[in-house]
Amino acid sequence: MMDYKEFKNNSIDYLSGNLSITERQKIEAFLKENPQYHNEFNEEKLFWNDLTEEIPETTTAMDVNFYTMLNSHKKEHNKESFFTKTMLFFSSNLLKRLVYTFTILTVGFFLGKGLNTERETTKETIQFAKKETEDVRSQLVLTLLEQPSANKRLQAVSEVTKLNSVTETIIKALFSTLNNDSNVNVRLSAVEALSNYTNIPLVREGLIASILKQKSPLVQITLADLMVVLQEKKAVESFKQLIEEENVNESAKQKMEESINRII
């Protein structure tokens, strides 16, 4: 049986989740039997809860900085391991001397050449920086697409639109989102993002293949509209198949019929 001293001593542990189930039950039983301590416990609870602060949201700049750091770390790591392997390969004495001589000659050659082509180097640096930003953004997209929060996944899809060019990995990730994501808004934004890359045959084929996989009328209607814009005749067969199915929404069927007529 718990006494007041023990109750007083353990109430903070109870509020901070540090007690086992049995210990928690003891406190609860004590309060039930001693209603005169309810006020004291409520005061303690209020004090504990008031300690919870409102924390501002973090900014996207923090994410970008993190992924930039991670990306440059990966590059450095790759460079390091390449260097280590090379050094191991040329570990014999004779080869070492030859390699050193050759390296010094090569460095000298490029140093001389480099001094004459300063402008080219600046251009290269800018291009390298641009590529770096693109890599970071791609990495950000791929990580955000894996997040359990739908908002994060929506953010991922909107990040895709900021990319100058997309890689096959990003396209595949977008299709995986379009065909498997549980949230209809995320799937809709994936269609929107993919519609920017319909000049890539892989994207057009993927969008056609995706028609039959969609269960939401909203996505079906969006795809029907998109196929009209693209005048994609290959999509007609898929739409016809969906129209035949019983469990497809009537408005979506109507939209698909309209689209078939407008494609032909």
Place this chain on the structure above:
Amino acid sequence: MNNLSDSTLMLKVKSGESHTLGLLYERYKKRLFGFFYQMNKNASLSEDLVQNVFIRVLKYKNTYTEESNFVSWLFKIARNENYDYFRKQKKYNYDDIDTISYALNGTDSIEKDIELLERKRNLKIAIAKLPIEKKELIVLSKLKELKYKEIGEIIGCTEGNARTKVHRALNDLRGVYLKIEKS
């Protein structure tokens, strides 16, 4: 990948798959930011400190072992980062303690809202008056994932000792808070 435990992900980072750190970052960025923000009340500085924590995670990844508890290990790094920063600054900034605003709850009466604001404001002043070690203990004990065992691992003492320290810090806080209330 998303379902893997923190420890499995960290061991992958350790083995060279540094891209996996992205998932750990997404899992812990808010909690770390919250920790720093409560310690310094500066959002931009807190974001920088979160970034520094992950730089340290990469730097010291080899110290992580299968037996380590990831959350304790991570917050130990965060704690060191916080100490190092303020050691460099050599002073603590309490200036903007009164500038933090709270959203009023529309359903409650204005009197209750004012009372709540007043109480929270006084509590904030009281927390700011605590020494950094005690303040840190209170912030850590408010994090859901951290029980006395983990707090002990972070500050380098036993579970029982951590409990005593948290209790003392809260008692001190209550004392300072009551003084402010009466004045």
